[in-house]
Amino acid sequence: MRDILRTVRRRLTHDDPSTDGGTITEQRPSPGATQRVRDRLGDRFGSDFVESLPFWLPTFLLMGLFVYGAIIWNLLISLTDYQGFVQPDYTNLDLEMYAQAFTDSSVVSASVNTFLLLIAFTLATLAVGLGLAILVDRHIRFENTFRTIYLLPMSLSFVVTAQFWLWMYNFNNGVVNILLGVVGLGPVDWLGNQSVVLWAVVFALMWQFSGYAMVVYLAGLRAIPTEHYEAAKVDGASTLKMYWRVIVPQLKGSTISASVVLMVFALKAFDFLYSLVSGYRPPAGSDILATKMVREAYSNLNWAYGSAIAIMLFAMALSIIGPYLVYQFRRGNL
Amino acid sequence: MADAEEDASALSSVDLSRVALYGALLAVMAAILTPIEAGLVTSFKTSPGGVSSTLPFAPPTPEFFTLSKWSAALNALGRGMVNSALYAIPATVISAFLGSLAAYGLTQAQWKPRYKAPLLALVVAGIFIPYQAVLVPLSRFWAVYAPLDEWLSFLWALGINDDYVGILELLITHVAYGVPICTVLFRSYYKNMSIEMVESARLDGASLRRVYRRIILPLSTPMFAVVLIYQFTQIWNDLLFALVLVSTESSPAAPVTLILAGLGQSQEGVDFPLRMAGAFIAALPTLAVYVMFGEEFAEGVAS
Numbered sequence: 001m002r003d004i005l006r007t008v009r010r011r012l013t014h015d016d017p018s019t020d021g022g023t024i025t026e027q028r029p030s031p032g033a034t035q036r037v038r039d040r041l042g043d044r045f046g047s048d049f050v051e052s053l054p055f056w057l058p059t060f061l062l063m064g065l066f067v068y069g070a071i072i073w074n075l076l077i078s079l080t081d082y083q084g085f086v087q088p089d090y091t092n093l094d095l096e097m098y099a100q101a102f103t104d105s106s107v108v109s110a111s112v113n114t115f116l117l118l119i120a121f122t123l124a125t126l127a128v129g130l131g132l133a134i135l136v137d138r139h140i141r142f143e144n145t146f147r148t149i150y151l152l153p154m155s156l157s158f159v160v161t162a163q164f165w166l167w168m169y170n171f172n173n174g175v176v177n178i179l180l181g182v183v184g185l186g187p188v189d190w191l192g193n194q195s196v197v198l199w200a201v202v203f204a205l206m207w208q209f210s211g212y213a214m215v216v217y218l219a220g221l222r223a224i225p226t227e228h229y230e231a232a233k234v235d236g237a238s239t240l241k242m243y244w245r246v247i248v249p250q251l252k253g254s255t256i257s258a259s260v261v262l263m264v265f266a267l268k269a270f271d272f273l274y275s276l277v278s279g280y281r282p283p284a285g286s287d288i289l290a291t292k293m294v295r296e297a298y299s300n301l302n303w304a305y306g307s308a309i310a311i312m313l314f315a316m317a318l319s320i321i322g323p324y325l326v327y328q329f330r331r332g333n334l
Numbered sequence: 335m336a337d338a339e340e341d342a343s344a345l346s347s348v349d350l351s352r353v354a355l356y357g358a359l360l361a362v363m364a365a366i367l368t369p370i371e372a373g374l375v376t377s378f379k380t381s382p383g384g385v386s387s388t389l390p391f392a393p394p395t396p397e398f399f400t401l402s403k404w405s406a407a408l409n410a411l412g413r414g415m416v417n418s419a420l421y422a423i424p425a426t427v428i429s430a431f432l433g434s435l436a437a438y439g440l441t442q443a444q445w446k447p448r449y450k451a452p453l454l455a456l457v458v459a460g461i462f463i464p465y466q467a468v469l470v471p472l473s474r475f476w477a478v479y480a481p482l483d484e485w486l487s488f489l490w491a492l493g494i495n496d497d498y499v500g501i502l503e504l505l506i507t508h509v510a511y512g513v514p515i516c517t518v519l520f521r522s523y524y525k526n527m528s529i530e531m532v533e534s535a536r537l538d539g540a541s542l543r544r545v546y547r548r549i550i551l552p553l554s555t556p557m558f559a560v561v562l563i564y565q566f567t568q569i570w571n572d573l574l575f576a577l578v579l580v581s582t583e584s585s586p587a588a589p590v591t592l593i594l595a596g597l598g599q600s601q602e603g604v605d606f607p608l609r610m611a612g613a614f615i616a617a618l619p620t621l622a623v624y625v626m627f628g629e630e631f632a633e634g635v636a637s
Contacts, residue, residue, distance in 0.1 A: 140359065152624065162595075166609070168368075173386055303470050314467035
């Protein structure tokens, strides 16, 4: 360690004007107006503030423009009547689009579907992921192989997995109906029946992301000291009880971070639904706000209406992320 | 005697639970692999004959075997593979590098945490934004306020198809929406890094820039692997931005996901073998990356 420090120090103090000529002039005190401003900023924000600006400012400018600027702009567009090929008129702002959205039955049912998808998908994926993590954590052989295969679907695009599941759910020749036929059930028109299609989508998404939940839980399980397992064993708790009473409560952090990420994936399920049908209109009964928004804006050219739906979706996301950020802040992670 | 019997029963119950454990693990593995396996065998079948007269997860019999779907899919998607690579690779590298710089400025540089926290909250929130909330402004921005196709007219004069402006727009867009996650990934790495070296270098009068180049950057290699793999997978797999910025799959600049989303769709129904072959071709780069760097990918998604 000391040796490394010494070499690093030597490399740093070694003057090399060809690669780093700028620092010498920068370090020299120049009692000008800029220096005074720098000192004031340094007092206010901390010694490295001005010097660190070039590092983080580009990222914040990009984010300020494309993320936060765009959201504010989107809010503004949602207050106009912008549609079709004309230019938006920013002088006449009202909440008409929101009033229209709240009375539009297709927006209401899309909101309900979004909510159902979000909750069902997150809970199911967390449960399966936790189960898998517990199985994988039991000192098994070929652990890496199992883990790699369980996580594999997550490396695939929604566009790709939609193709696989379109075939799995095929009415006549799909694997799902053939397997159900073996035990005397079905066939079910998974993507055509309005009352089952959403659950079919939830199952496909769960297939794709349970490996992710497993990886997060596995990291959480590995962080629990082995004494906790042993103490529970000594107390005579059964394995099931031990996990339920001792281990699962300690996985709260993993559960929170995994569910936030999963919910956000569920809000992005647009790619999957679009690819299932190669179009803007997903199978009846599985329309969510994400698909409704893109359809209104890019297919029907109701830009302002689409923006209003997008703001509703954003509010939904914010109600998940907001508490998460507060939680992280309280734990000192920000 | 009784002891030996007890031992034997304990042993067999242990064995039984191990057998059940491996049984469960294998069953889950089968469930995970079935859609992929069914897709793979189907891609080698003729349609409609092959798909309707063989089981979906059984390999094709010789009479229904064909490679024509793969060559057709390759024909349709080849252009898209090149287009996707044209923006996915630079966007991955640029966003990873920007993220590393920003994370460094927000962790190792000494300024007041009170002011860092709100900035970090903005970065973390930036990861979780549903992209629908920025879509309409984004397409307005590229169409009206930053008309790249007008600015780059000298390129189109050279004979490059002006649809390729979509690739450039996708590149910049993916960088902008990729930097938050890159920053957060690098931040978690830099936060846990020992600060001894950096502090002593700073005391010796090294500038932040010098510390970054001589200490931080060389030590970041493992994290760069994680971030590059994660970002590449995300950008390659995206459909939404491609759909909004390039819009039609017939465009010469269409990315592979956009072409795949509409492949094999006709009046007679869906050509499943063609779609499956297309799905595998489109997934090939991310699958290759995953097989080679599975560990890094797992690390990227876990944090």
